[in-house]
Amino acid sequence: MLDLKYLQNNFEEVAKSLKNKKVDESLLKKLSDLFLNLKKEKANLEELQAFQNKFSKELSTAQDKENLKKQLSENKEKISIQNKKVDEILANLEEIAHSIPNIPDKCVPVGEDENDNVELKKVLTPPSFDFTPKEHFELGEKLNWLDFVRGVKISQSRFCILKNEGALLNRALINYMIDFNMKRGFNLINVPFLVNSKTMFGTGQLPKFKDDMYKVEDEDLYLISTSEIPVTNFYSDEILSSENLPIKMTCYSACFRKEAGSAGRDTRGIIRQHQFEKVELVSITKPEQSNSVFEEMLNCASDLLSSLGLAHRHLMLCTGDLGFSAAKTVDLEVWLPGQNKYREISSVSNCQDFQARRAKIRYKNDKGKNEFVHTLNGSSLAVGRTLVAIMENYQDDKGNIHIPDVLRKYF
Template identity: 80%
Template sequence: MLDLKLFQKDFELFAQKLKNKKVDEDLLKILSELFAQLKKEKAILEELQAFQNKFSKELSNSTNKEELKIQLSENKAKISSLNQKVNALQNELQTISHSIPNIPDDDVPIGKDEDENIELKKVLEPPRFDFEPKEHFDLAAKLDWIDFVRGVKISQSRFCVLKNEAALLNRALINYMIDFNCKRGFKLVNVPFLVNSNTMFGTGQLPKFKEDMYKIDAEDLYLISTSEIPVTNLYADEIIPKEMLPLKMTCYSACFRKEAGSAGRDTRGIIRQHQFEKVELVSITKPEQSDEVFEQMVSCGSDLLSSLGLAHRHMMLCTGDLGFSAAKTIDLEVWLPGQNRYREISSISNCRSFQARRAKIRYKNEQGKNELVHTLNGSSLAVGRTLVAIIENYQDKDGKIHIPDVLKKYF
């Protein structure tokens, strides 16, 4: 959540940054009008309060007490009425602010959509084949690794069943990712997959993305779309001792997302499912630590891909492609030879104090004052997409899949 006081103080700068993030201009106009109205009403209220304070003190020495009493009584009624109006305006602003995204960092490139993201670097060379590489769903069907028909039968579209070596490989990837992240200093936590609405609000899923969430009927519980949600909120409404920071955590979870806006996209295979698995990185830091920890998280995800022998690239997201809570994001995109293109496999984001303000996560700074922390999150990695990448990159001309050396001990 944005700092409304800073927003009002430098409205034009904030508004332009939000326009770059594709926030509706009509909404910004409403905000501008509310800020102006609130400023006007507060100025009148301050005048009325000053009158009340001044003449209340002079009442006992006044030569016209009765008339002054009447004036003070009328003025008090005006103050009460205006207080209600000011509170209503502040509540309206607060409600609107819940749906306004984080502002991008100054070094984030300005752009409309993913086509204007900036490639920072490539890591490893894509494999070369002396045959036409197949896509993962064709290979998996032939090997009886993934059952799409029965996944739909027991659930609905965008669900599948992993079988045989695919199920073993999936488990191996999860264990390997957790071990890799722990060696990089991220401590393992295990959290619920069902969380309440306050938790969803804290990291920005509610109210903005309510239509993408699976809710449990008649209960204040939602299935998580990423373990960033419960892990970040472990420290909601807490003041963390500064000695504990940075907190660096990793977590495996199943994730659930309606994919409401993805009709017609990735309808074949397991690139875009309603249920999927991730191993997540989450960090909570002092403001001055977050840039360094952000680089550590990007390196962790990239090095993990390299250890699996998977060619990938680093992409800086432009303003128009940034997520709701993110101030800066670097995507890691893995090479998929069956598709002959790079596809996102991880997003690492620095959310600055945006989520911390919503979730009320603070720490005691060097001056002993409560200050908002910075929160960061990133996939390390999306397990299903890593499975896809291994199937496509490690295929041979006979349709068999070879296993990366680092995973063999997990079988």
């Protein structure tokens, strides 16, 4: 959540940044009007309080005590009414602020959508084939690794069952990713896949993305869409010690998304599923540490792809493509020969103090004052998409899949 005081004091500058992030101008106009109204009503309140303070002191020496006492009593009632007015405006401001995204970092390029994202670099060279490479779903069905028909039968569309060596490869990837991340200094944590609405609010999924979440009927529980949600909120409502920061964690989880806005996209295969698996990186840092930890997390995910021999590229997301809670994001896109293009496999984001403010995660700084931490998250990696990438990049002309050397010990 944005700092309302900062937003009020720097409204024009922040509004310009939020417009670049596609925040509706009518919402910004409503915010502006509320701030002006708040300023006016606060001034009225201060005037009433000043009267009360001044004449309360003079009551004992006043010539007409009864009249002044009556005026003070009436003024006290006005103060009560005025306080309620100010509180109502503040409540309205806070409610709107819950749906306002984070301000883009100054380094983020201004742009409309994914077409304006900026390629930072390419890592490794895509493989060349002397045959036409197949897409993963063709390979998976032929090898009896992927069962889409039974996935739909027992659930619905956008569900798939992994079988045989496909299921083994999926498991190997999870174990390898966790081991890789732990060697890079990220501590393993295992969390619930069901969380309450307060936790969902803390990382920004609620109220904005309520329609994308699976909710348990008649209970305050939601299936997580990423383990970033419970892992970040592990420290909600806490004041951390400065010497314990940064805290760096890795976590495996299943993830659940309705994919409400993706009708017609990636309808074949396992690129976009309602249930998928991910190994996540989450860091909690002091503000001055967050940029260096961001690079550390990005390098960890990129090096993981390189260790699997998968060509990929780094993309800095523009303002129009930036996520709700993120101040800046770099996507990693892996090369898929079957599609003949790069596809997203990881997003590494610095949310700065946006989530910390919502989840109330603070630390005691060197001056002994409580200050909001910075939170960061990144996929390392989306397991299903990594499975897809290995299938397509390691296929041969007979439709067999060769297992990368680093994964063989996990079989």
